[in-house]
Amino acid sequence: MRLFRLTVSTIFRRKAWAVCAFAVIALPFVLPMISMASERPAAIMMARIQASWATVLVTTLMWGLFSAARQGESNSRSGLGEYFLTTGVSSTRQWFEIWLAVMTFIVPITMIGTSICLFFAMPGDPAEHAMWWTTNLQFLFLFLLAMGPLLGLSVALASRFGGIAGFALTLGLAVYGLYGVAYLDNMLRLEPNAILSGIWKFSPQYRWADLTQRLYFKQGPIASQQFWELVAYFAGIFAVYTGISRLCFRTKSLA
Amino acid sequence: MSSVTTPLIRLGAGLEIGYGAPLARSGREIALTGGTHFLLARNGRGKTTLLRTLARTLKRVSGEFEATGFTQYLPEDLRFDPEISSAAIFRAMLPKSRVADALALADKIELDTKKLYGRLSTGNRRKASLIVAEFSVQPDKGNILLLDEPFSGLDAYARHAFEELWHQTGGHVLRLVSCHPDYDAMPMPSAVVIEKGEISHLTGEHQTWSSLKALLN
Numbered sequence: 001m002r003l004f005r006l007t008v009s010t011i012f013r014r015k016a017w018a019v020c021a022f023a024v025i026a027l028p029f030v031l032p033m034i035s036m037a038s039e040r041p042a043a044i045m046m047a048r049i050q051a052s053w054a055t056v057l058v059t060t061l062m063w064g065l066f067s068a069a070r071q072g073e074s075n076s077r078s079g080l081g082e083y084f085l086t087t088g089v090s091s092t093r094q095w096f097e098i099w100l101a102v103m104t105f106i107v108p109i110t111m112i113g114t115s116i117c118l119f120f121a122m123p124g125d126p127a128e129h130a131m132w133w134t135t136n137l138q139f140l141f142l143f144l145l146a147m148g149p150l151l152g153l154s155v156a157l158a159s160r161f162g163g164i165a166g167f168a169l170t171l172g173l174a175v176y177g178l179y180g181v182a183y184l185d186n187m188l189r190l191e192p193n194a195i196l197s198g199i200w201k202f203s204p205q206y207r208w209a210d211l212t213q214r215l216y217f218k219q220g221p222i223a224s225q226q227f228w229e230l231v232a233y234f235a236g237i238f239a240v241y242t243g244i245s246r247l248c249f250r251t252k253s254l255a
Numbered sequence: 256m257s258s259v260t261t262p263l264i265r266l267g268a269g270l271e272i273g274y275g276a277p278l279a280r281s282g283r284e285i286a287l288t289g290g291t292h293f294l295l296a297r298n299g300r301g302k303t304t305l306l307r308t309l310a311r312t313l314k315r316v317s318g319e320f321e322a323t324g325f326t327q328y329l330p331e332d333l334r335f336d337p338e339i340s341s342a343a344i345f346r347a348m349l350p351k352s353r354v355a356d357a358l359a360l361a362d363k364i365e366l367d368t369k370k371l372y373g374r375l376s377t378g379n380r381r382k383a384s385l386i387v388a389e390f391s392v393q394p395d396k397g398n399i400l401l402l403d404e405p406f407s408g409l410d411a412y413a414r415h416a417f418e419e420l421w422h423q424t425g426g427h428v429l430r431l432v433s434c435h436p437d438y439d440a441m442p443m444p445s446a447v448v449i450e451k452g453e454i455s456h457l458t459g460e461h462q463t464w465s466s467l468k469a470l471l472n
Contacts, residue, residue, distance in 0.1 A: 005347040010336040013343060079333035086310040086328035086401070087391070252312065 003084055003094055007071055007101035016067070017105050020059040024109050028052035028116045048121040049215045053139070056113035057210075060106055060147050061174050068102045068151045069166035072158035072249070081159070081251030095159075095249040099152040106151065107144065114140045123218060134221035139211040145234040146209035149241035150174055156245035177206030204237055262289055262324030262397035262429035264309060266454065270318030272301055272308045277316045279305065281454040285447065289397070289426030294433040296449035297471050302433040303331070305449065306401040309431070324397035324429060329388045331403040334380060337373020341366060341383040349390045357390040360420070364413040378408035385417060392428055400430045407435075439465035 011017060032038065032047035075081040075098060084094055118136045122129065150170050158166025181203045188197055208230055214222070222230065266285040271277040279301040296302045307313035309320065310328030335344050345357045345368070361368045366382045367375070375383065385405055392398045406414050421430060431447065441464040446457050450471055457467065 002348050006335075006344070009343050009347040010339050013339050014336075074336060078335065079330040080335070082310075082312050082330055083328060083333055085312055086326050088325070 001097060003075075003080075003089060004097040004101050006080075007098050008104055011067055011071070011101060011105060016063060017109075020063050020105075020109055021112065024052070024055050024059060024113050025116070027055045028113070028120065045121045045123075046216055049117055050212060052113045052117040052121070053210075053212045053215075056110050056143070057178075059109055060143075060151075061171055064102060064106045064147070064151055065154045065170050065174070066163075066167050067105070068099070068154035069158035069163045069170070071098045071102065072155035072166055073163035076159040076250045077253045079252070085251045091249055091251050092246055094251055095152065095155060095245060098155050099148075102151050102155070103148060106147065110140060110144060110147075117215065121215075128218065131218070131220045132215075135211060135215055135219075138221055138227055139209075139215065142209040142211065142230060142234065145231065145238065146177075146204075146206050147174075149238045149245075152245045153241045153248075156247075156249040159250045160248050173204065174206060177204040178210060179207070181205055182207055205233075209234060260395070260397050260427045262399045262427065263287070263321065264323075264399060264429060264431065265321040267319035267321075270320050270454070271316040272304050272313075272454075273316045274304070274313070275316070277452070279449045279452050279454050281318070283455070285454065285456040287429060287431065287445070287447070287456070289429050290445065291421050291430045291432060292445040292447055293436075293443045294431055294447045294449075295436075295443075295467060295471060296433075300449045301454075302449065303403055305447075305454065306403050306431065306433060309399075310401050322399055324399040325393050326399040326401065327388050327391060328401040329384055329403060329405065331407065333384050335372045335383070337371060339372055340369055341372060341375070341386075342368035344372065344383060344387065345390070348387050353390045357386050360390075360416065361386055364416045376408070378410060378413070381405065381408050382413055389417070389420060392424070394427070396427070398428045400428060400432075402430060402432045404433055404435070436464040436468075439463065439468075443467060 028048045028051040031051040032044045035047050037043040037047035075094065081094060085091070089097075114136050118133065122132050150173065153173075154166045154170040156166075157169055181200065184196060184200050184203070187193075188200060211222070214220075221227070264287040266281040268281060268284045270281045272279055294302050294305065304313065306328060308315050309322050310326055311322070312328065341361060342358065345354050345361075349357055358368055361382065364382055366379050366386070372380065372383065385402070388400055388402070392400070405417070409417075436443075443462050443464055444458060444460055446462065446467055448455050448457055448467065448470055457470075459466075
């Protein structure tokens with residue numbers, strides 16, 4: 001696990017993770033105070049739910065994908081990928097170790113965001129506490145299951161096509177899966193179209209892993225069967241992205 | 256010494272290396288075991304190509320070769336992240352039991368291990384890479400170190416320190432070192448030479464760079 005340790009150490013020493021951690025800790029408390037919610041104390045909790053999960057999402061999409069892309073590119077262009085390959089660390093293993101190092105930072109950041117939402121936006125009614133716990137943990141699980149493969153894809157694409165391509169492509173895919181597919185969905189409801197319908201069917205529906213609205217309106221957890229269907233769906237995306245990542249990942253640059 | 260701890264590189268007769276088209280060929284079988292072997296050739300003759308072939312990151316054009324042992328290929332342009340210090344690199348890359356020795360050698364050759372890698376000079380970056388490779392050697396196995404131009408940018412004192420380290424290592428480490436020597440008296444009892452597309456192995460107890468350089472014209 002030398003590459004894992006080196007990557008963790010490198011990301012740690014760049015210190016940008018500290019800014020992300022600070023943002024995830026502070027913004028859920030600061031943003032509601034400077035928003036419209038400051039005039040309605042009852043809305044502060046709702047604003048905190050949105051602020052905490054939005055910060056986790058932005059942190060993961062901007063810093064997480066960027067770090068993953070940077071590490072993937074650096075490994076292939078610095079000669080380190082080739083060095084590790086000669087020591088018996090296969091391409092798949094290198095990709096996995098870099099991905100795992102990035103996840104080492106993303107998982108705690110997501111857990112901090114979840115904890116803030118869980119404890120500092122918890123409904124006052126004790127009868128709702130169990131629902132709150134379950135919904136938040138479902139959100140945490142689905143979020144990591146949805147974002148993990150994107151981070152792996154970012155590592156792989158950047159190792160082959162460069163950091164900018166790796167970051168931009170995966171960020172675009174995430175934004176499309178979070179917001180673009182909903183727009184496409186609305187278009188198809190207004191006017192059916194076979195081609196767009198086909199694109200929609202094969203689009204990653206990341207919005208299904210976003211439970212912010214469910215928390216906001218206290219709709220309760222996703223029903224067990226539906227939750228496991230979602231887990232299977234995102235596990236499928238995980239498998240597909242892992243395959244693509246393995247094919248794309250390079251240990252040395254073509255140049 | 257058991258065969259488990261004896262590294263071996265064997266280039267079969269007729270081994271051809273290159274990027275698609277043959278660049279160099281070994282006319283006769285060459286066998287290298289533990290110790291230091293220099294790889295000499297003029298620019299573009301196939302030193303890096305041979306090292307990459309032996310490291311199995313480049314396909315051979317034809318023929319057979321064998322490389323037995325824990326292999327490390329240190330590319331000439333290997334570099335670490337500019338925002339990490341050499342000390343952090345050693346702690347991440349080396350076994351815990353070897354970090355102190357690595358830091359001691361770094362101190363001896365005047366490598367500032369607290370300085371960020373990106374702020375080190377070319378020679379000092381080279382020292383960091385070499386220390387990583389040397390202290391990653393596995394004591395219970397045969398090791399092959401394929402070093403591509405390890406001396407480029409290195410001062411004479413640091414080079415001497417590494418050569419001393421090589422002398423101290425037992426026969427469980429085979430080093431194939433590509434280089435362009437800068438002093439005639441440099442001893443080279445074992446040298447793999449690539450010239451006119453031919454890979455050959457020259458040995459001699461008193462063989463020096465002075466006696467070999469005439470072959471490289």
